[in-house]
Amino acid sequence: MKKLIFSLIAALGLVAGAHASEGGISWDKAPDRTNDLGSLQNGAKLFVNYCLNCHSASFMRFNRLKDIGLTEKEIKDNLLFTTEKVGDTMKAAIDPKQAKEWFGGNPPDLTVIARSRSGHGGTGADYLYTYLRTYYRDETKATGWNNLAFPSVAMPHVLWELQGTRTPVYEEKEEHGHKVAVFKGWQQLTPGTMTPLQYDQAMGDLVGYLQWMGEPAQNTRIRVGVWVLIFLLGLTFVAWRLNAAFWKDVK
Amino acid sequence: MAEFKEISPDAPLAAKAMNWVDNRFPASKLYKEHMSEYYAPKNFNFWYIFGSLAMLVLVIQIVTGIFLTMNYKPDAALAFGSVEYIMRDVPWGWLIRYMHSTGASAFFVVVYLHMFRGLLYGSYRKPRELVWIFGCAIFLCLMAEAFMGYLLPWGQMSYWGAQVIVNLFAAIPFIGPDLALLIRGDYVVGDATLNRFFAFHVIAVPLVLLGLVAAHIIALHEVGSNNPDGVEIKGPNAPKDAQGHPLDGIPFHPYYTVHDIFGVSVFLMIFSAIIFFAPEFGGYFLEYNNFIPADPLKTPAHIAPVWYFTPYYSMLRAITGEMAGALGIIVIAAAVLASRKLSGIFKPAVLVIAIGTALLLGLLPSIANWIGLVVPSAGAGIAQGLNALAAPLAGVPFLGDVWNMLIKGIDAKFWGVVVMGGAVIILFFLPWLDHSPVKSIRYRPDWHKYLYGIFVVNFLVLGYLGVQPPSGIGERVSQLGTLFYFGFFLLMPWWSSQGISKTPPDRPVFHGH
Numbered sequence: 001m002k003k004l005i006f007s008l009i010a011a012l013g014l015v016a017g018a019h020a021s022e023g024g025i026s027w028d029k030a031p032d033r034t035n036d037l038g039s040l041q042n043g044a045k046l047f048v049n050y051c052l053n054c055h056s057a058s059f060m061r062f063n064r065l066k067d068i069g070l071t072e073k074e075i076k077d078n079l080l081f082t083t084e085k086v087g088d089t090m091k092a093a094i095d096p097k098q099a100k101e102w103f104g105g106n107p108p109d110l111t112v113i114a115r116s117r118s119g120h121g122g123t124g125a126d127y128l129y130t131y132l133r134t135y136y137r138d139e140t141k142a143t144g145w146n147n148l149a150f151p152s153v154a155m156p157h158v159l160w161e162l163q164g165t166r167t168p169v170y171e172e173k174e175e176h177g178h179k180v181a182v183f184k185g186w187q188q189l190t191p192g193t194m195t196p197l198q199y200d201q202a203m204g205d206l207v208g209y210l211q212w213m214g215e216p217a218q219n220t221r222i223r224v225g226v227w228v229l230i231f232l233l234g235l236t237f238v239a240w241r242l243n244a245a246f247w248k249d250v251k
Numbered sequence: 252m253a254e255f256k257e258i259s260p261d262a263p264l265a266a267k268a269m270n271w272v273d274n275r276f277p278a279s280k281l282y283k284e285h286m287s288e289y290y291a292p293k294n295f296n297f298w299y300i301f302g303s304l305a306m307l308v309l310v311i312q313i314v315t316g317i318f319l320t321m322n323y324k325p326d327a328a329l330a331f332g333s334v335e336y337i338m339r340d341v342p343w344g345w346l347i348r349y350m351h352s353t354g355a356s357a358f359f360v361v362v363y364l365h366m367f368r369g370l371l372y373g374s375y376r377k378p379r380e381l382v383w384i385f386g387c388a389i390f391l392c393l394m395a396e397a398f399m400g401y402l403l404p405w406g407q408m409s410y411w412g413a414q415v416i417v418n419l420f421a422a423i424p425f426i427g428p429d430l431a432l433l434i435r436g437d438y439v440v441g442d443a444t445l446n447r448f449f450a451f452h453v454i455a456v457p458l459v460l461l462g463l464v465a466a467h468i469i470a471l472h473e474v475g476s477n478n479p480d481g482v483e484i485k486g487p488n489a490p491k492d493a494q495g496h497p498l499d500g501i502p503f504h505p506y507y508t509v510h511d512i513f514g515v516s517v518f519l520m521i522f523s524a525i526i527f528f529a530p531e532f533g534g535y536f537l538e539y540n541n542f543i544p545a546d547p548l549k550t551p552a553h554i555a556p557v558w559y560f561t562p563y564y565s566m567l568r569a570i571t572g573e574m575a576g577a578l579g580i581i582v583i584a585a586a587v588l589a590s591r592k593l594s595g596i597f598k599p600a601v602l603v604i605a606i607g608t609a610l611l612l613g614l615l616p617s618i619a620n621w622i623g624l625v626v627p628s629a630g631a632g633i634a635q636g637l638n639a640l641a642a643p644l645a646g647v648p649f650l651g652d653v654w655n656m657l658i659k660g661i662d663a664k665f666w667g668v669v670v671m672g673g674a675v676i677i678l679f680f681l682p683w684l685d686h687s688p689v690k691s692i693r694y695r696p697d698w699h700k701y702l703y704g705i706f707v708v709n710f711l712v713l714g715y716l717g718v719q720p721p722s723g724i725g726e727r728v729s730q731l732g733t734l735f736y737f738g739f740f741l742l743m744p745w746w747s748s749q750g751i752s753k754t755p756p757d758r759p760v761f762h763g764h
Contacts, residue, residue: 059335109544111335116542118534214542215338217345224346225527232520239513246509250293250501251763 030129033208043209164192290500373690406541481690561717576617579609613660696750
C-alpha cells in the first residue's frame with residue numbers, strides 16, 4: 001500500500017514536471033548555424049564533453065560527424081570517450097538505474113531533442129537556446145539550480161563553470177489590478193570562465209549541433225529539393241504545352 | 252470462349268505477339284474499355300484532377316511503404332530506433348520516410364477534395380450510387396489505415412493517440428472492455444498492439460483498399476463519369492457520332508492522360524516542396540511530440556489526433572452528458588414529427604423506440620441537471636430518485652445493466668463514438684438523401700450554394716477545434732457544428748427539394764481551348 005501511494009505521488013510529480021516544461025518564459029531566437037562547420041564542430045565538442053556524460057544520443061553514430069568536416073582520426077582522438085569504435089552510436093556511460101536514483105528520472109535521449117521541443121513558442125532550437133542560458137541559483141531545489149525556461153528542472157547546471165552563477169531580477173508591475181513580477185534581466189553573482197557574450201556564442205554552437213544532429217540530412221534535403229523543384233518546373237511546362245497541343249482541336 | 256483470331260503470318264512480330272496474348276487474356280479489350288475508348292465528358296474542370304491524384308498517392312504510399320518495411324522493426328523496444336535508423340543510416344531513407352509521412356496527409360487532402368467534388372456536382376446520384384458507396388468504403392479503409400500506421404513510429408503521440416482511441420471502444424455497453432482488449436491484445440497499448448497494427452497496416456487494409464479502388468473504377472467505367480453540368484453524355488437522348496461514341500465525350504487516352512500529367516506535375520511541385528522544405532509542416536504532418544519515444548508512464552499534456560481526423564474528433568468531444576441529453580430531446584421531437592403520418596402499430600412503435608433511445612442517451616439525468624441549474628434542491632432530489640429507481644435491479648446480470656442504462660443513460664463517451672462513426676457512415680446514404688431535381692450545384696437555387704459553403708466552413712471549424720485543447724467556448728461551437736453536420740445530411744431529403752432549380756442544358760457546356 002505504501003509503495004502504491006509513493007508511486008502515485010511520483011506519477012503526480014512527473015505530470016507536474018510535464019506541465020512545468022510547457023510553462024516558463026518566452027523563448028529567444030536561436031542563431032541558425034547548421035551550415036557553419038566550425039560552429040558545428042565546436043558544438044559537437046561541447047556536446048561530447050558536457051552532455052554525453054549523462055545523456056545518450058543513441059541513434060547518432062560518431063562517424064556521422066564526418067558530415068561536419070571532421071576526419072575519422074580526429075573523431076577517434078578527440079571525441080571517443082565512451083566507446084572504441086567510430087561506427088558506434090553515442091551512448092552515455094551512466095547507468096540508467098543510478099541515473100534514476102540521482103535525478104528522479106532517466107536523462108532523455110538527445111538525438112532528436114531539437115525536433116521534439118518545437119512548439120508554439122518557437123523551434124526546438126529556440127527552446128534549447130533559451131533553456132541552456134536561463135539557469136540560476138535556487139537553494140530551495142534539491143540540485144541547488146532552477147531554470148526559467150523549464151521551472152523545477154531535474155538537471156543541475158552542468159555548464160555553470162563556463163557561465164558562472166546568476167540570479168534573475170524581477171520588477172513589480174501592476175497588471176489587471178494584480179501585482180506581478182516581470183522578469184527584467186540577470187545579475188551575475190560569480191563570474192564564469194567565459195564572458196556572457198562568449199557563453200551565448202558557445203550555446204549557439206551547441207544548439208546548432210543539437211539541431212543538426214536531430215536531422216543530419218536537413219541541409220542535403222534542401223539542396224536536393226531545389227533541384228527537384230527546378231526539374232518539376234520544367235516538367236510542368238512541357239506537360240502544360242503537351243496538354244494544350246492535344247486539346248487545341250477539341251471543339 | 253471468345254472467337255480465336257488468326258493473324259496474317261506476314262504481320263509484324265509485335266502484332267503477332269499481341270494477337271497471341273489477346274486470344275488468351277483481354278489485354279487490348281481492357282485497354283480500349285478503360286483507356287483509349289473510355290469516353291469521358293469534355294467539360295471536366297479543375298475539380299476532376301483529384302481522382303487521378305488519389306491513385307498516384309496510393310501508389311506512392313505502397314511503394315514507399317514497401318521500402319520502409321525493409322528496415323522498420325515492429326517491436327516496442329526497437330520501433331522508434333528503427334525509424335531513426337531509416338532517417339539517418341539508410342541511404343535516402345529520410346526521403347522515403349518523408350514521402351510516406353507527407354503522402355499520408357496528401358492522401359487525405361486529395362480524397363477530401365475528391366469527395367467534395369462529388370458533393371458539388373451530384374456524382375453520387377443515380378446511376379452512380381455504387382461508385383459513391385465504394386468511394387465511402389475507401390475513405391473508411393483509409394481512416395483505419397492512417398490510424399494504425401500512425402502507431403508505428405512509436406512516439407508519444409502515436410502511443411497516446413492509439414491509447415485514447417482504443418479506450419473509446421471500451422465504452423460500448425457489454426462487449427466494450429473485451430472488444431478493447433481484443434483490439435489491443437493487451438491491457439494497455441503495447442508490443443502486441445504494435446505488431447497487429449503493423450500487420451493490418453501493411454497487408455490487411457491495403458488489400459481491401461486495392462480491391463475497393465478496383466471496384467470503384469470498374470463501377471465508374473460501367474456507368475460513365477459525371478461532369479460539372481450533371482448532364483449525362485451517354486444517355487439514350489445524348490448526341491452520338493456514327494460509331495456510337497458520345498459527341499460530348501472524348502477518349503480518356505490520350506486527352507485526359509496528358510491533362511492528368513499536367514495536373515500531376517503541378518501536384519508533385521507542392522508535394523515535393525513540403526517533403527524537401529517543410530516535412531514536419533509546422534507540426535501538423537509530423538507532430539513534435541512524436542519525436543519523443545512512447546512512454547506508457549508519461550501522459551502528454553495535450554493529446555490530439557493528426558489534422559485529418561480532427562473534424563470527427565471534434566464531434567466525438569462535442570458529445571458530453573449534457574449534449575447526449577439534448578440529443579435525446581431531439582430524437583423524441585423528430586419521432587413525434589415523423590410519426591404523424593404513420594398509422595396502426597408503426598406510430599407507437601416509432602415513439603417507443605425514440606423514447607428508449609432518448610433514455611439510453613441519458614435524458615433523465617440530464618433533466619435532473621437542467622432542473623438543478625434553476626432549483627438545486629429539486630435537481631438533487633431527482634438525481635436521488637433516479638438512484639433509488641436503479642437500485643432494486645442492481646447486480647442482476649444483463650437485466651440490471653439494461654435497467655440501469657435506461658434510467659441513467661449509457662456513458663456519453665459511447666455516444667461520442669456513435670456520433671464519430673455515424674458522421675462517416677452517414678456519407679454512404681447520400682445518394683438517397685439528396686432529393687434535388689438537378690444533379691449539379693450549377694443549376695441549384697443560390698441558397699443551396701451558401702448552404703454548401705457553410706458546410707465547408709463548419710467542417711474546417713470542427714477540424715480547427717479538434718486540434719485545440721478542450722475549452723468551454725470550443726465545446727459549445729463544436730456541439731453546434733455537430734448538429735449542423737448531421738442536420739445537413741439528415742434534413743437533406745427536405746431542404747434539397749426546396750427552392751427553384753434552373754433547367755440544366757441538354758448538353759454539357761464546353762468551350763474549345
